[in-house]
Amino acid sequence: MKKKNILIFASVYIPGVKGGGPIRSIKNIIDHLGDMYNFYVITSDRDIGDCESYKDIDKNSWQTIGQAKVFYISPEWYSIKNIKKLISSIDWDYMYLNSFFGYEFSIIPLIIAKRNKKISQKILLAPRGELDKGALNIKRNKKAIYIRLSKLLKLYNDVIWHATCEAEKKYIESIFGKKSHVHIASNLPTKLENINYIDNKIQKVENQLKVVFLSRISRKKNLKFAIETMRNLKGNVSFDIYGPIEDKHYWKECKSLINELPSNIKVEYKGVISNEKVKNTLEKYDLFYLPTHGENFGHVIMEAFLSSCPVLISDLTPWNNLETYKVGWDVPLRDKSVYTSILQRLINCGEDVYKDLAKCAYAYGIKKATNYDDIINHSRLFEI
Known part of the structure; x- marks a missing residue:
């Protein structure tokens, strides 16, 4: 039987890292389903905010990356005419758009495809959390205008929506109506064959805590909140921050708070790391901390579990x-004092208590990563 062709548009793809979870979402789909479908990815030739293209890639031509054919577009090559040519050059069965608001790699391809597609061709769109309340509050007026315009033009009327959870489905339906065609398929984790199973965690020392924040530095990820919860901690805490600085003004606010912390709390910004280094990095810490305003999946949370963190x-x-499974804590943001209390308990505990937490986290991650139902449910996206 002939494999179906899946044409994916994504503003950033590997080896990019600044786009966060959506990059891994696409890579994981391809890693898990690459034997079942032919994947073609059209993306930018550089990471978010970079002035130069990736090294060791061929620009403006198809090349094989893993189990997909990838076309890295340079800014000077990008045009509506060239995008139209690219789309028509692939006999695609499904077009998959990895963003709702992305102009060059979602809105433009969608408009072109709707004007030229065959009846049998279908368009899938994954909003990647862009339609949740927290995300819509950022640049609210601009987003509201586009949503109203798109509804007026009926731009998304025959789109198949890919929601990753029931909450995201409700967000989509609240904007585009209950009759919207929404398919729920939880994001796929990193393929297990790509994970090193060796548990090489170093011992947890009593009265000390090594904490890591690994995400984009933006208001949505809520780093300021994390810093604020550390003000009154007793014991020695090292708090390392990894991730691209998406909002420079917000980072300035964070640094101001860091400067006010007591001397027993050491904070260091470590920069951006590649996806390949995430697991080895997380293994060095006692706790992964992300008091986010919202995630539709949170790939780095899964990677923390698989790192025994x-x-x-x-x-x-x-x-x-999470506390029920002894793998961590998920706490309402209104309960700031609870966050501080949990941090203090972790500081106080020794290896004997902590080891159970680390083992449970790893076992929980393995269980979630080997959920075959999620893979089947994802494949159904391309059979609708």
Whole structure:
């Protein structure tokens, strides 16, 4: 039987890292389903905010990357005419758009495809959390105008929506109506064959805590909140921050708070790391901390589990009831004092208590990563 062709538009793809979870979402789909479908990815030739293209890639031509054919577009090559040619050059069965608001790699391809597609061709769109309340509040007026215009033009009427959880489905339906065609398929984790299973965690020392924040530095990820919860901690805490500085003004606010912390709390910004280094990095810490305003999946949370690293996160992600499984905590953001209390308990505990947490986190990650139902459910996206 002939494999179906899946044409993906994504503003950033590997080896990019600044786009965060959406990059891994696409890579993981391809890694898991690459034997079942032919994947073609059209993307930018550089990471977000970079002036230069990736090294060791061929620009403006198809090349094989993993189990996909990838076309890295340079800014000078990009035009509506060239995008139209690219789309028509692939006999695609499904077009998959990895963003709602992305202009060059979502809105433009969508308009072109709707004007020229065959009846049998279908368009899928994954909003990647862009339609949740927290995300819509950022640049609210601009987004509201586009949503109203798109509804007036009926731009998304026959689109198949890919939601990653029930909450995201509700956000989509609240904007585009209950009759919207929404398919729920949870984001796929990193393929297990790409994970080193060796547990090489170093011992947890009593009265000390090594905490890591690994995400984009923006208001949505809520780094300021994390810093604020550390003000009154007793014991020695090292808090390392990794990730691209998406909002420079917000980072300035964070640095101001860092300067006010007591001497027993050491904070260091470590810069941006590649996806390949995430697991080895997380293994060095006692706790992964992300009090986010919302995640539609949170790939880095899954990677923390697979790194035997318990997590402290908000309750605004799909990862719930974590304390029940002894793998971490998901706490409402209104309960700031609870965050501080959990941090202090972790500081106080020794290796004997902590080891159980780390083992449970790893086992929980393995269980979630080997959920075959999620893979089947994802494949159904391309059979609708």
